[in-house]
Amino acid sequence: MSLTIAIDGPAASGKGTVARALAQRLGYAHLDTGLLYRAVGRKTLEGMAPLEAAQSLSASDVADADALRAPDVARAASRVAAMPEVRAALIGFQRAFAQRMGGAVLDGRDIGTVICPDADVKLFVTATDAVRAARRHKELLGKGHDVTLDEVTADLAERDRRDAARATAPLVPAKDAVLIDTSAMSIETAVRTALDAIRAVQPELG
Numbered sequence: 001m002s003l004t005i006a007i008d009g010p011a012a013s014g015k016g017t018v019a020r021a022l023a024q025r026l027g028y029a030h031l032d033t034g035l036l037y038r039a040v041g042r043k044t045l046e047g048m049a050p051l052e053a054a055q056s057l058s059a060s061d062v063a064d065a066d067a068l069r070a071p072d073v074a075r076a077a078s079r080v081a082a083m084p085e086v087r088a089a090l091i092g093f094q095r096a097f098a099q100r101m102g103g104a105v106l107d108g109r110d111i112g113t114v115i116c117p118d119a120d121v122k123l124f125v126t127a128t129d130a131v132r133a134a135r136r137h138k139e140l141l142g143k144g145h146d147v148t149l150d151e152v153t154a155d156l157a158e159r160d161r162r163d164a165a166r167a168t169a170p171l172v173p174a175k176d177a178v179l180i181d182t183s184a185m186s187i188e189t190a191v192r193t194a195l196d197a198i199r200a201v202q203p204e205l206g
């Protein structure tokens with residue numbers, strides 16, 4: 001069977017890691033929707049207007065995922081993501097992806113609430129602020145970014161605040177989402193917990 005799986009959660013909660021692993025395990029396609037907003041954000045840092053950036057997005061804009069993971073791009077992504085016209089320009093691509101044959105896993109902030117309100121399974125992945133900051137700090141250091149834990153902590157808090165407070169598609173769990181707190185979980189345990197949650201909602205998955 002082919003499901004559409006929607007995964008949302010705050011920054012660095014582990015939703016992308018879980019989404020990627022589920023997609024691989026189930027043989028589904030995976031879309032990290034944050035990369036779309038990051039790509040739009042990067043284009044605005046280069047001087048393009050946000051709506052034009054969103055409307056002209058192409059595959060090459062999301063090809064260099066490592067560059068898109070830079071802290072300044074994350075901040076720019078969160079700013080353009082608060083603009084309703086930018087979000088509207090990105091909806092069609094995401095919904096088409098979700099309806100692919102063979103199953104799809106999408107992760108972001110509004111997948112279960114706005115992009116795929118009829119998803120077969122919705123997960124909301126969280127972790128404490130301190131755990132998320134420590135994970136992102138380690139990740140950024142590993143990629144050669146010169147950032148302190150305090151800077152990362154402040155960056156995540158600001159982005160989460162903006163993402164949760166915006167009027168259009170705010171970061172909020174869908175009413176029917178299964179909450180998974182990964183704070184004390186290894187990656188392996190988080191993926192197994194997500195798989196168990198999917199099987200509980202969709203026993204036919206086997």
Ligand SMILES: Nc1ncnc2c1ncn2[C@@H]1O[C@H](COP(=O)(O)OP(=O)(O)O)[C@@H](O)[C@H]1O
Pocket residue numbers: 009010011012013014015016017018135136138139182185186187188190
């Ligand atoms: N359960 C976990 N335990 C330890 N590290 C994790 C766990 N889940 C994710 N990570 C690491 O934390 C960082 C952020 O995870 P990621 O999946 O990119 O989060 P998100 O997609 O929510 O921003 C990555 O470096 C990832 O390898």
Ligand SMILES: Nc1ccn([C@@H]2O[C@H](COP(=O)(O)OP(=O)(O)O)[C@@H](O)[C@H]2O)c(=O)n1
Pocket residue numbers: 010011012013016033034035037038074077078079081082107108109110111159160163
């Ligand atoms: N579906 C989505 C995905 C990302 N975003 C925005 O894009 C930013 C970057 O998303 P991301 O998922 O790549 O960020 P991390 O959780 O990996 O830090 C977020 O802070 C949100 O502002 C969004 O608004 N809606």
